[in-house]
Amino acid sequence: MTQLPLRAQLASALGRSAATLSRMTGRGDGSVIGGRVGLMLEPDLLRQLARDRRLALISATNGKTTTTRLITSALLEMGEVATNAYGANMPAGHVSALSQHKDAPYGVLEVDEKYLPEVLDTTGAGVVCLMNLSRDQMDRAAEIWLLAQKWRRALSGKPTHVIANCDDPLVTWGASTAAKVTWVSGGQRWKEDSWCCPECGGPLDRKDRHWACRECTFHRPEPQWILDDDAVIDPRGQRWVLDIQLPGAANRSNAAMALAVAEAFGLPVERALPRLREVTSVAGRYTTVERDGRHARLLLAKNPAGWLEAFDVSDPALPIILSVNAQGPDGRDTSWLWDVDYRILRGRPVFVTGERRLDLALRLDVADVPFVLADTFSEALAAQPPGRVDVIANYTAFQQIRSEFGRAV
């Protein structure tokens, strides 16, 4: 398939060797270093690797990795798919993903929200999937109205087919300059970042899933796909019970988006849906780790909207361990803890750990949620009675637990 120029072939091959070396020496999965090496040797590598393939770019504040995995799983029905499965979602990760599958006719790439304009320009991807936008790690991520504005500029004047969640007003605004949009009603649990009209600043009136600006004409577009509880209604009005294994409403929404993207690639629901049902865990999320008869299910939550989703999945009958860090990838600022409504945990045994456990301890104290402080995750786990326990952790806290308990995926 893609016949790369010699220089790009070399850059791509050397990048792959660097990735292999990095894996062999235990320095990670190698997807970032490999891509960096490749880009250093051939700055145009991403564009060249993307050429002659059918690509989908997946972006959102939450659910990128999972939705990328679901879409990949679906498109495998049609042929080989290149994807950045481990969430290396900036250009080096994209180069690495495409290098590793240089003959794949399809590519499904998770893209950091901020990098979407650049990656879209470079790759000329035919399909872009946009799911949600909410506050996230303010000290390193961009502000979200600004992000949506950048999406608008990037999509304007391109032939890209956008699949977007019309229940999120900011996503709708960000997507609506595109030439072709398929709207999906995927729901919106976290609404705190979209009470105002992104077009004029006026108040948005909401009724169920519908929303409209009180002061201008901006309103929710009519969806072609609708997530209806545990089912999806397709553009022809046919209802498909999802019956996926990934838990929670957020994953049903991700699945609805994935089905719409699959159809944009020409893959009908009856062939895509069985593939989505095969996905059980994504990069360690929702897996269970075990020690001394304690079975801990791992939920990742990186921002306020993510915590709402994790609470939705978590079993209220079980004790719960919360672990929060504030290293670079988590954001060094823990202010967001105050945007999460922890009162839902009242009545459950709650254990608090992680490097910033004192931030969380005070947050829970103010919310009148009793808790037990533990110096380490192991200590918190050992304090449980044998049986099941849920764990919600943010990014590096999650990775620490996974590396201590083996990276079982």
Next chain:
Amino acid sequence: MPSDSTLRIVWIYPDLLSTYGDQGNALVLEQRARRRGIDAEVVHVRSADPVPETGDIYLIGGGEDRPQILAAERLRRDGGLHRAIARGAAMLAVCAGYQIMGSTFGGEEGQPVDGIGVLDISSTRGPARAVGELVAEVDSALNLPTLTGFENHMGVTQLGPGVKPLSQVVTGVGNGNGFEGCYAGHVVGTYLHGPALARNPALADLLLTWSAGDLPPLDDRWYEALRTERLSAVLPR
């Protein structure tokens, strides 16, 4: 219905100015009042609604450039906050909200935008974003312990003769000239964004005292544990 003795905490425009944890200040004030047996309620005032004049403590938070400009326009048109402050109500204005209280601030492209003029300050857009932990020693007249918090802004704020600096910066950027924040009467402005009062319960109590009089001490174990941990992580040993 709240009775006359209910302490009313008015959170201004959470739909426009609540980027990151700003709710924390309302929750901390409410909790610290209630634990002392004072009835307290938090009133959320959306930007389409009038600002009530009869609140006890007003809070306004941080936000992006566009929402900040919208909020300033609406507050000026509404006038409720001006009347509340003239009446002597207490106020904590944070980050973008702090800048709005002045005469001007910098918009998206750095252009000057009119503030609402309740504090004698003016702000511009600085050359670089100030992001990180901030520690500052509070003006001795206020008798408060060291301020600790997190800042994330591009503003540089000049203080006029009508306000006093809230604190002197030990680590961080603050107003950009060695001071952090300002106060005048019962109005306090600060770049400590988000839940500034969670890290500084004594500042929360100062606002409460201005509204409710002298207060008995509380069990501040978790506040103190967090303060100690943060200060020791940030300050040179």
